Amino acid sequence: xxxxxxxxxxxxxxxxxxxxxxxxxxxxxxxxxxxxxxxxxxxxxxxxxxxxxxxxxxxxxxxxxxxxxxxxxxxxxxxxxxxxxxxxxxxxxxxxxxxxxxxxxxxxxxxxxxxxxxxxxxxxxxxxxxxxxxxxxxxxxxxxxxxxxxxxxxxxxxxxxxxxxxxxxxxxxxxxxxxxxxxxxxxxxxxxxxxxxxxxxxxxxxxxxxxxxxxxxxxxxxxxxxxxxxxxxxxxxxxxxxxxxxxxxxxxxxxxxxxxxxxxxxxxxxxxxxxxxxxxxxxxxxxxxxxxxxxxxxxxxxxxxxxxxxxxxxxxxxxxxxxxxxxxxxxxxxxxxxxxxxxxxxxxxxxxxxxxxxxxxxxxxxxxxxxxxxxxxxxxxxxxxxxxxxxxxxxxxxxxxxxxxxxxxxxxxxxxxxxxxxxxxxxxxxxxxxxxxxxxxxxxxxxxxxxxxxxxxxxxxxxxxxxxxxxxxxxxxxxxxxxxxxxxxxxxxxxxxxxxxxxxxxxxxxxxxxxxxxxxxxxxxxxxxxxxxxxxxxxxxxxxxxxxxxxxxxxxxxxxxxxxxxxxxxxxxxxxxxxx
Numbered sequence: 001x002x003x004x005x006x007x008x009x010x011x012x013x014x015x016x017x018x019x020x021x022x023x024x025x026x027x028x029x030x031x032x033x034x035x036x037x038x039x040x041x042x043x044x045x046x047x048x049x050x051x052x053x054x055x056x057x058x059x060x061x062x063x064x065x066x067x068x069x070x071x072x073x074x075x076x077x078x079x080x081x082x083x084x085x086x087x088x089x090x091x092x093x094x095x096x097x098x099x100x101x102x103x104x105x106x107x108x109x110x111x112x113x114x115x116x117x118x119x120x121x122x123x124x125x126x127x128x129x130x131x132x133x134x135x136x137x138x139x140x141x142x143x144x145x146x147x148x149x150x151x152x153x154x155x156x157x158x159x160x161x162x163x164x165x166x167x168x169x170x171x172x173x174x175x176x177x178x179x180x181x182x183x184x185x186x187x188x189x190x191x192x193x194x195x196x197x198x199x200x201x202x203x204x205x206x207x208x209x210x211x212x213x214x215x216x217x218x219x220x221x222x223x224x225x226x227x228x229x230x231x232x233x234x235x236x237x238x239x240x241x242x243x244x245x246x247x248x249x250x251x252x253x254x255x256x257x258x259x260x261x262x263x264x265x266x267x268x269x270x271x272x273x274x275x276x277x278x279x280x281x282x283x284x285x286x287x288x289x290x291x292x293x294x295x296x297x298x299x300x301x302x303x304x305x306x307x308x309x310x311x312x313x314x315x316x317x318x319x320x321x322x323x324x325x326x327x328x329x330x331x332x333x334x335x336x337x338x339x340x341x342x343x344x345x346x347x348x349x350x351x352x353x354x355x356x357x358x359x360x361x362x363x364x365x366x367x368x369x370x371x372x373x374x375x376x377x378x379x380x381x382x383x384x385x386x387x388x389x390x391x392x393x394x395x396x397x398x399x400x401x402x403x404x405x406x407x408x409x410x411x412x413x414x415x416x417x418x419x420x421x422x423x424x425x426x427x428x429x430x431x432x433x434x435x436x437x438x439x440x441x442x443x444x445x446x447x448x449x450x451x452x453x454x455x456x457x458x459x460x461x462x463x464x465x466x467x468x469x470x471x472x473x474x475x476x477x478x479x480x481x482x483x484x485x486x487x488x489x490x491x492x493x494x495x496x497x498x499x500x501x502x503x504x505x506x507x508x509x510x511x512x513x514x515x516x517x518x519x520x521x522x523x524x525x526x527x528x529x530x531x532x533x534x535x536x537x538x539x540x541x542x543x544x545x546x547x548x549x550x551x552x553x554x555x556x557x558x559x560x561x562x563x564x565x566x567x568x569x570x571x572x573x574x575x576x577x578x579x580x
Contacts, residue, residue: 331398423472
């Protein structure tokens with residue numbers, strides 16, 4: 001998963017990455033050349049008292065050091081551009097895929113998990129790319145080059161390398177093997193704590209209303225303790241790894257000084273000069289540091305691999321609402337909504353939420369949907385904009401099957417006021433212009449007038465420019481609903497859909513709103529889900545749902561005479577005398 005993900009998203013940056021590789025190669029060659037020059041200064045310049053040689057070689061060392069530093073800085077800059085660009089592209093791709101998800105896919109992953117995958121998981125992969133360009137490329141070159149230079153410089157001490165390197169590899173390998181499952185568990189715990197925190201912040205009013213602060217605090221503490229415990233276990237492995245590698249490094253350096261020191265004054269085979277001994281120690285340090293850098297990378301790779309797997313799960317999930325290969329953007333019968341023998345079954349459900357639903361809403365008509373809780377009203381409404389996919393039958397908007405319609409073109413026909421109206425952080429005007437960006441201030445005020453929202457917007461500091469908090473938390477529920485209705489009216493759609501959008505309004509405001517909307521929306525088809533019977537008594541057609549079945553269809557008067565379910569609903573709200 002990780003390799004495939006990186007191959008795909010690093011392809012646009014292959015020229016930058018090639019530059020990183022070349023610059024790192026030059027930087028490593030300079031690093032390996034410096035100890036050799038230093039040895040020459042000691043063995044030739046210092047030993048013979050040749051000051052000129054010391055100056056010349058020292059100057060060369062300075063030039064090589066400047067070249068090494070320049071290559072390192074340039075390579076890091078190119079690596080950062082590549083990593084940040086790949087991370088940006090990956091986040092954008094995830095965002096676009098999640099934007100295509102239906103409610104089904106979002107509920108499978110969970111909103112908290114999707115946020116974590118888009119932010120933290122991408123950041124881990126991005127960090128791996130950056131560290132790979134700066135360390136993973138350097139480490140093997142430094143280690144292999146150091147071995148070659150050390151063996152060439154002092155063959156008699158090369159056995160120390162043959163002992164130290166395998167020991168270090170075994171220590172690192174055993175540690176990394178234990179880290180892989182811990183990193184997977186850590187990301188899962190991160191999902192969990194994000195989910196708990198998101199639920200508590202979103203439902204803070206419910207928590208306080210039912211005095212559940214202590215229970216929710218304990219719930220958060222459990223999630224926090226779980227992630228802390230996994231983090232501590234990862235930290236313990238880190239605490240073990242670095243002292244262990246330093247111990248191997250220090251013992252090896254002691255061995256070099258011990259065995260090399262005895263050979264400094266000797267003659268014949270195995271003789272070692274002072275400069276050569278210093279160079280060998282430097283090369284050994286480079287070899288072991290290369291292995292330590294590689295070990296650090298191997299600790300990052302498992303976590304990044306887990307994150308890449310989680311990201312790939314999102315990218316590999318095809319939206320259940322697939323777009324037709326040859327989508328249609330033409331709606332010959334604008335404003336018409338039709339359902340033909342529609343059945344809708346949720347995944348894993350034993351019974352259908354809707355079954356055998358057929359009706360037609362003509363342009364300019366008002367069609368109301370009523371029924372008891374759980375009868376399928378919202379499900380029916382969500383089929384029209386294709387937020388849900390019908391399991392059987394056909395849903396047509398403007399004479400076109402929604403499964404064949406181009407999504408943007410379909411949504412341009414509709415104005416939806418959801419059951420739970422949501423406002424975005426910004427201003428009143430910015431929220432209303434979500435319906436139509438080019439709408440003028442005058443058109444916004446007209447929509448507010450129709451939605452019975454002008455009075456409280458006038459009183460807000462700034463009017464149309466008054467700030468709206470995220471989710472509309474700085475306005476009441478009724479005000480939020482009226483702003484959502486105004487937003488849909490600004491859109492000027494052919495079809496208006498109200499999903500129980502008048503529930504937070506008092507009876508008088510509801511009546512004024514319907515009276516104002518009548519003439520203004522005369523040519524618009526209106527589909528209304530309502531709990532309050534008084535809201536829909538004048539509808540041209542009322543659909544009565546019971547247990548997912550259409551048990552009645554007609555006007556208010558017709559249904560009172562023919563539909564027992566509707567008569568029961570009316571009687572429960574208005575009383576038997578009013579119903580009669």
